[in-house]
Amino acid sequence: MLSLDIPFFGTLVLCLVLISASYTMAVSIGAGRGRPHLLPAARWGTYATCALVLVAVLVLAYAFQVHDFRIRYVARYSDRSMPWWYLVTSLWGGQDGSLLWWAFLLSGYTFVAVRWLRGRYSELQPWVIATLMSILIFFAVLMLFAANPFATYIRTTPGDGEGLNPLLQNYWMAIHPPTLYMGFVGWSVPFAILVAALITGRLGNEWVRAARLWSMIAWTFLSIGLLLGCLWSYEELGWGGYWAWDPVENASFMPWLVGTAYLHSVLIQERRQMMKVWNVFLLSLTFFLTIFGTFLTRSGLIASVHSFARSDIGQYFVWYMAFLLIAIAALMIWRLPKLKADNEIESLVSREFAFLLNNWVLLGMMVFVLIATTFPLLSQWMRGEEVTVGPGFYNKWMVPLGIVLLFLAGLGPLVAWRKATGSKLLRAMAFPVAVGLGVALLQVLFGTRFGFPAVVEPTEIYDTATGTVLAWMSAVAPVVSFATCAFVLASVGQEFWRGMRVRMRKGEAAATALANLVSKGRRRYGGYIVHVGIVFMFIGFTGAAYDVEQERALRPGESMAIGRHTVRYDQPRMETDPNKRMIFTDMTIIDKAGNEDGQVAPAKFIYRTHPQMPTTEVAIRSRPIEDVYVIMSTVDPSTQRGTFRIIIRPLVAWIWLGGIVLLFGALLGMWPTGRELLREEAASPRRFRFSPVTAVVGLAILIATMLAWVGVASAQNDSSSTLHAGSVVINDPVERQLFGRLLCQCGDCARLPLDTCACGWADDKRIEIREQLAAGVEPTKIQESYRAQYGAAALAIPSDEGLDRALWAVPIAAMAFAVGFIVLLGRRWQRRGAVSSTSIDSDPDEKLEYDSRLDSELERLEES
């Protein structure tokens, strides 16, 4: 293939993708504008475009395998020593390739969606295809004019490549980015269905039903992608634990928040034909945020540990986002008359209203994250001052909002649709509230004895009244969070029990009742199981309040005690492979009774291509109650003396368990009903056919394969790497609070807070600040002098004064306004609610006949 000139051929294929997608879009529009015979042509055009994208991906993959270093992208992200699987992951390791990968996933979704649409929603089809092609055209233009993965060096071709960043040379690279991209790209399909509905004016439940499965698939991938990112980040020392509120993490989190709001809100439209404008807005916003997030990541405008280099593609995204905003707004305004609600909310005490509140919190969280993520840019633009918004800000504000959201996840299932009487609701809440209060009481009484005190040391991010309020909120957060978790679990358990009891009254045995209950209400009970998964994750997040860490230098045979464990350093050893040298330090974990409770081997890897950047390999011993997280900071080859940092991280394993439960619940919710299976069988008894069944079964197989891969990879290597070679020692809460507010200014590292950054500069700075603290200097004075020396951007959290205050005041004001608006709207709807009657009701015979048909239909539904 080399004789074909890979760079030229690859670029040619990208040109063909652009031409083919443009042609298909034109043909689709023709089909949508009254020439239906063009629809099959559009379908084949779609298949051709998707196949061409596949050709481009395979050509680039081939270029990596044959080390064609004429291509800049290949030379920058691979070298000759890399094994073939890392050469495959290099496809999405850099900006240009990841755009091609994005286009590839989009073409995969497009292919499956168009196959699935055959024989369905034929009036929507042309516009769905046209919209998907328009997105593909954008990415093709981007690659051809700004980030061509096949671009070559102008002068000399290097003999070897620079190699993939050592941080990215692990199995997570093969799993996390593709999963997250699947989540991002997946929202294109429901968005395309929505655009088709807006253009055709078919804005009833048809598009909602068509988009349902696709939005759930996208949401599931996005959730799992985020979680896998947490897992990777957790294993990376220096990436700030499992979640660091990095702009790129936020960019993925925002569409998840809005997508979650949509999945709840759309249930109201399905049942009540209400909130049509709101659902159009939410789905459009979710898709828009996937593009906005990509823009944030790719433009290099905001500093991030994930960011790609600053490039020209930002302006393309700006134009595309402007086009999206104008197009969506114009379509919405045009179709406003058709988006009028057919019904009204009957009571403020109803499931519908609980979902509205859920939307309020989710959107409020999104606004918080959006403002905080873009605040550095806004500050620079408005007053020319660079600022940083660090994890401390997010943690303080998002924890209370998260707990409110969690509470609503428990409250929602207890409220009836349409109308619930206060007494019925109070009766339904009695047991879950009692369980929640019981857990809180137990924690207050016995929590300290077991290492989980109800209230933790308050830490302030501001030296103002706001800071004090936030500090106390976070201090009591553990007990409130555990109590709310218990409330939600009890609420979900009660829902299962009440449902089973209804069926058991009809004579079913308990196990049969449970099986029938779930199989006949998969979406509802799948959703409840997703809530249980979220609760498990909150248990894990709450555990972070009880982290304990310690650092010591040890000789072989020496031990250090931490928490309920003793960790013994046994010996160092060295291994090599063609790619790197690996220095391990074998350690044994010993429990309180003196028995060996596991082995860990933290290490340092020295890569052939990056010898100046030895990576630190974390070793983790994970148990449901706590993780023992061991880092080897240094080891002296002559004396074998090593410096180790050990962190006890309680309950982290619950986050991953929650992810598995969430996945199970999501798959259950998506799993097709017996009727759908039968319908598919009847429609096409012999040949393979794309349908909800194939889509969900395919998704289940894909996710199971990925999880199996994670398992195998974890078994082979339970550690991961980081470029941070040192470690951090924190002596007391004052230090933790102060270091958490100051960012490292060495200029080389990712500007992490001093309580996390392990580079040499940060180490020296900590020593200097410790001396100042010992001399009696106030922490606020130290902070002010740090700011004066390095600028406002050197503080992890902006001040609580002037424009900086807008950071929290704007979202809070927006949320306060929104809640007032929701209550007013609900009351107005309530007053307007009216019973609809039909002409059939005037004829008793006809009414009887239709009632009888309804009863048979209901029986059919019950049996399916």
Place this chain on the structure above:
Amino acid sequence: MFVVGAALALVAALVSLWLSLSLALSDELVAGARAQLTTDARLGLLTEKENLLQEIRDIAFEHDAGKLSDADYNEINAKLRAQARHVLHELDVGAGPFRDEAEALIAERLSDEG
């Protein structure tokens, strides 16, 4: 492997493009396309019927589970059933042209076969 895959994908792309162009340049309405367009008109009503049936079933379940009072259940059930009756009626009215069309097609086919 990558070369073979790329070659196969390229062939698939060219064949699909050729099929697409030949279909785009012919004016024939592919069999089934018209039928799909006409059935689409009923899809909205069928979806609404399914949703109403689901909702009637769900409120009965919520009533049995103790979340809805008898009075609320009776009121909401009556309202939903009225809506469902209306949708069934609309479907019946809308089925008329389909019946006529089906009968015309059968008659045409029978006359073709002699």
